[in-house]
Amino acid sequence: MFSRWNWVACAFYLVLSICSPDASSGLVQSCGHIIPESPVLALGSNFTALCILNESCLDFGNIYASQIIWKIKNRLVPKEQYREINRTVSSVTFNDTSSLATPLTCNILADGQIEQNIYGITVTVGLAPEKPKNLSCIVHQESRFTYAMTCTWNPGRHTFLDTQFRLRYRWPEQIFPDCIPKDVNNSCTIDDSQFFVNTEIWVEATNALGKAVSDPLVVDPIDIVKPLPPQNVSVTSGLLPTVLQLVWENWISDAVMTLKFNIRYRIVGDTNWMEVPPEDTASPRTSFSIQGLRPYTEYVFSIRCMKEDGVGYWSDWSEEKTGITIEDQPSKGPPIWRIIDTSQSPACWTVHLIWKALKPYEANGVILQYELTVRDKSSLSSPVKKYNVTSTNYTLQLREGTYEVTLIARNSVGPSPPSVLLIPASNSKAPVKNLRTLPKHDKLWVGWTAPNNYVLKYVIEWCLMSSSSDCIIEWQIVLGDVQGIDLKGIKPFKCYLITVYPLYADGQGSGQSVKAYLKQDLVTVDPSKTEYTLSSLTSDTLYTVRMMASTDNGSRTGPDFTFTTQKFGKGEIEAIVVPVCLAFLLIVLLGVLFCFNKRDLIKKHIWPIVPDPSKSNIAQWSPQVPAKHNISSKDQMYPEGSFTDVSVVEIEADDKKSFSEQDLKPFDLLKKEKSTSEGHSSGIGGSSCMSSPRQSVSDSDEGETTQNTSSTVQYSTVVLNGYRDQTPVQVFSRSESTQPLLDSEERSEDHAGGADSTPQRQQYFRQNGGQDETNTDRPCFERTKQITHANEGDLVGFVQLQISGQSSQPLGLGMEKNTQEAAVSNVLQTCTEGQTVRAETVEENPLSVDEMPKSYLPQTVRQGGYMPQ
């Protein structure tokens, strides 16, 4: 007993000690503590902690070090790692601190079971900083006078601890303030670095586990400067057309450092830089003249600098500046050729002189005009004719003869060397031999063998042979030592006529022609075969095929055969049509599925529900449908024999939702009544507000309301009559009303003034409620309420009513006489929504199933038969 109290006291003490935020200063002391307190440990090292119990705690109970258990977070430390040092001290040892986590707690098992925490410590595990490596520094010139030294280093492995890096630097006799990195651990920038003194720079990394110092870097900051590039670079044209002068400002004073430079330049539009030889710019300067440039050419220049002795870093390249060299005389005359038209008469030539504009590097400026000189060599007396032309062709009318045409291009500086074309009377000289062509990718190579005589130049003419248009001649002049050129701009699968003329010093050779294709398939087919498949044709293209049969003695071609390839290849149409059809089918399928899912909605919208008398299931009210529900409390309240032949209509006005559920009951009851009575039908269901008896039942069963039947339909009320053993009187009441079935719900006020329904309703309520003569104009809900209230009180009245109805001249019959056509149906039509109908009937002789009519076909209404309400 004592021991138990002792333990309770101890536990209480322990709880207090745990709850106390500051045990040492508070009223309650902790029962123990751990040494060391919140250590920072090197990852992978071993660690021993001691939990020391307070002597004072021992007094409360048998708390000894042997009861101590250690936990990491909520995980128990294996007991093998414990050691009981003495009665109050237990130690725990971890061979590898990587298994540690926070908190490490010392706990005690009180009473052998209750675990109490004594103390806990936070354990931080990390690594000592590594020695920073690869320390390097660079001095960036930031403005004319400011230089910032940025040093970077490799901080080493991650330490998992808060590690501070500091960059330290000093002169032999002066230590500067440390540079402490911001947001990073591998670089720091010293804003003001001083030159010409060796500076010792090193990095220190410090954390709770130690400090590491990098190797020192001893450097004079002037030797690691990256200067700003030269500023205000400008380019000026010199007096010479091949020279441009570059002028700039250095942003570093000579007192700090002298500079050398790199200058690069390129023609505008070209991507390749050229560089001024570095030795030419290896000394301090602020300008340089670049020579050997092309006249009238725009160049881009940029320049960079570094310390003259090459120690340090190159600056960035300066901004690019452009300059244009001045114009020079055209370096050569334009190539010139002629086309002689002798169609008018052989003796009178129309000579079309054509020449090519000089290329920019030949023109050396803007060509202002061409000077054309025509000398008739056949008669020395005829004057030299001169023409100034600005276009690149000129047409002359000349007599047949030998002419020398000289062409000079002139720019603002001067004329070009003359180009001379000799037009002989006849091309009597030797032509080229062995003219041939060879397609080379997108070029067509034309080769020839030179004639024996010395040829000055060759003229190569070519034109696209076309039936639709004239051959537009293109031409090119090459020097006499050339025996083949590549023609560019040749279209594939087109026939070109190529002619080569040799030009001699004293005349011109006749042209040799050849037809050629850049691309054509010349296929040699084995003579034994009589078919061949052409491949790699392009679509929707007209092709010509020519067959040539060759023997050793020669060849002969057949007629040309043309065909056009189809726009779509084999399978392409299928590839288009099939996915389209599949997509269409998929859409249709989805549409059908959608319609199927929403069929009710669609059906309601398209085909309003029209009552189908043939499917009416008023029969379900009959006894053939078994009762599904227990008899309601009303049945119990009015046990069998209390009164007979009472139909009770209990209508409660409530919110719409409640009706759906409550409606089930009366209809179930109705069914039950039908199944057990001898045809005593309340008749209520049969003349419900629904469009048909079937509807009224089924909808009630499903707890739904039929609201959308707004079409004009005829509806009928079929009432089974018959009492007990009497032959059931079948009443078929047919309404000729064309009123929309649920109009009453939608426009109840209309009914109030309606000629058909109002009087019947009045009568109905008069019969059932017996009191409700003044409320005809009230909404249905109110009236039903009153009926409900009146139900029990007026039971007698009901009994009387029923009895009289059964006998000779019932009130109901009177009503029926007057208003039988629509009375019940209209009443219920008005009240379906929002009424609780409860029919209670006590039957003594239930009507058998066989006796119940199953048809709604018009039946004879017998006088005196029971008319349901």
Add this chain to the structure above:
Amino acid sequence: MAAAESPSAALRRRDLCSRGIRLAGKMRADVVDLLDAYVEQQGLDASASVAAVEGVPLAAVERWDEQTGTQRLLENLAAYRAFRALLAQMLEEQREQLGEADTGLGRALAAVLLQVSAFAYHLEELLRLESRGIPGEEGDEEEEEDGPPPPPRLSLFEQKLRGLGVLRELAQWAVRSVRDLRQLAKPSPATGAAPGLAESS
């Protein structure tokens, strides 16, 4: 003693000299820039004549050609130590007058001060290479004690004028120092410097 100078010491000496020459050159350029800024900032007349600054040996010296290497170094060291103290004092006064707002002039002054310190270090190193004892800092301190006492008595205008004088003298000394170090860097005087050192001692 000259024979005792090892090749590495000679190399070191040359390096110190060339570096010192460039430092003096930069110092001269910076001081000239600083003078313009100082005159403008302090509202002084650039042509104002200023009395010689106390505690600073005059840069102009008679028989400069006849000076020994050690003499040159010692005179330079004395001058630059004085400049260091004076510039530090100017910087302090500058901060007192203008607070930290005028960082431009203050920064330039601090930069020149650092260069003066660095140059003094160069001179000390050269003296060490000459195997000469360096005048103790206490002597420097004495100078400082001799020099600085007047400041409290100077008016603000006098302070400005004195600052102008210090910078002008420093500009001149920078020129002289370049010449001194060039003289020291010459290969032939190295042998001649040794007896000179002996004489001076």
